[in-house]
Amino acid sequence: MIKSVLVIRNDKIGDFVLTWPALYELKMALPNASIEVFVDPVLKDFAMACPYIDHVIVDDGDDQAITKAFAERHYDAVIVSRSQIRTYRLLRKLDIPYKLAPKLNWYQYLYQHRTSIEVPKGLGGWRKSCMMVERFLADHRIPVPTLPTRYWDLSHERRKWQDHYGQQGEERLIFAHPGTGGSSGGISPSDFAGLLAQVDKLTAIECKFVLTYSGQEIALAQQIYDLLSAQGIKVVMAEPLASLADFAKSLVAADMFMAGSTGPLHIAGLHNVPTVGFYAGRRSAPKVRWQTLTQSERRLAFTPPVGKKTGRNMALIDFDLAAKEIAAFLDTQYASQSAVS
Structure with a gap:
């Protein structure tokens, strides 16, 4: 009987989000087991908020302490979703009956159980x-559970977060996040502001733009805010929340997320929020590889x-x-919804 499973995913925010479907499958298939994750420190609170995770171990860089923490559980x-030679060294002396790694790099052969993660054409990296x-x-x-259409149902909190972002009347909250995760070039503030202004002019709905940012991205958001405000377009700067978990929850208020x-784009996808992504133009097709968890008919990519x-x-x-x-x-x-109301 399986009582506990560890998933290794100690890397970036987007990569962790794309693990949620797998965590869902685990929890639904093994409802009485403890589903646990090993994550980067920045993800601790966010991981603890995931409804499919029962326990979180943080990668604080102290390998001896980490191995001890694994042993005590x-x-x-263990499912090594992110495979590194360091990960093998953390696990090699532990008496864990089943260790599964992807067929990547030479150290895959150090594991008894290995599997291909070559994703079929047209499917995203979450697979x-x-x-x-x-x-x-x-x-x-x-048996493998059927995946849901939404991975994080916080609909009961939607009104609270809409109020937080100042939604009024028939306004639709259109979130926009400047900056880049690093794999793509950034959209200039003038281009981003021009795009939002055109969308506001062309759409039949009443828009209120919410600019989210973190760290040095505030300068980019401020430039976009100034350009839109000068045109009389409804726009607000969303001051960063206390934690990544709170920010992630708050995106249930979004009627669209652009970035x-x-x-942040992937976090919005957890709520099945319509997403508009801007990706690098590469032969590896990042817009497919990094597609959000939003349902296909609710995604756009450029x-x-x-x-x-x-x-x-x-x-x-x-x-x-x-x-x-x-x-x-x-x-x-x-x-059509606005017309009916």
Whole structure:
């Protein structure tokens, strides 16, 4: 009988979010087991808020203490969703009956159980962790649960967070996050503000733009705010909340989330919020690989022309065309609802 399972996912915010479908499968398949994760310190509170996680161990860099913490939990299985040689060294002396790693790098052969995580064409990177969990469940003859349409149902908190962001009347809260997660070039504040202004003009719905940011991104958000305010467009600066977990919860208020930074974009996807992503133009198709967990009909993605010289130049995106598509997307999602009300 499996009583506890550890999932290794000690990296970036977006990568952790894309593990939620796999964590869902684990928890639904093993409702009485303790599903536990090993994560980066910045993710601690966010991981603790995940409804499919029962215990969190933080990667504080003290390998001896981490190995001791693993040993004290007496795991029946560990799923190495992020595989590094360091991870193997943390686990190698532990008496864990089942250790599963992806077929990546030479140290895959140090594990007794290995599985391919080659994602079928057209599916997002979130499938990788699911493929590992599904292999684990198959090895233990446990049926694989059907995935939900929304991974984090906080609909009961939506009104609270709408009030927090100042939503009034028929306004739709359109969140926009400047900056970039690093894999894409950034959209300039003038281009971003111009895009939002065009969307506001073209859509039939009443928009209120909410600019989210963290750290040095405040300067970018301020420039966008100033440009939109000067045109009389409804816009607010969303002061960062006390924790990543609170920010993640608050996105249940969003009627759309737009960003080139995949971390916050993926968090919005947990709520099945319509997402508009701006990705690098590469042959590896980042807009497919890094697609959000929002349902396919509620996702839009834009890239500059594919190429080494063009792929990271976000100024090459056709923002006029993007504005028309985003406005039509908004109208499809919400205009008919406003007409009825």
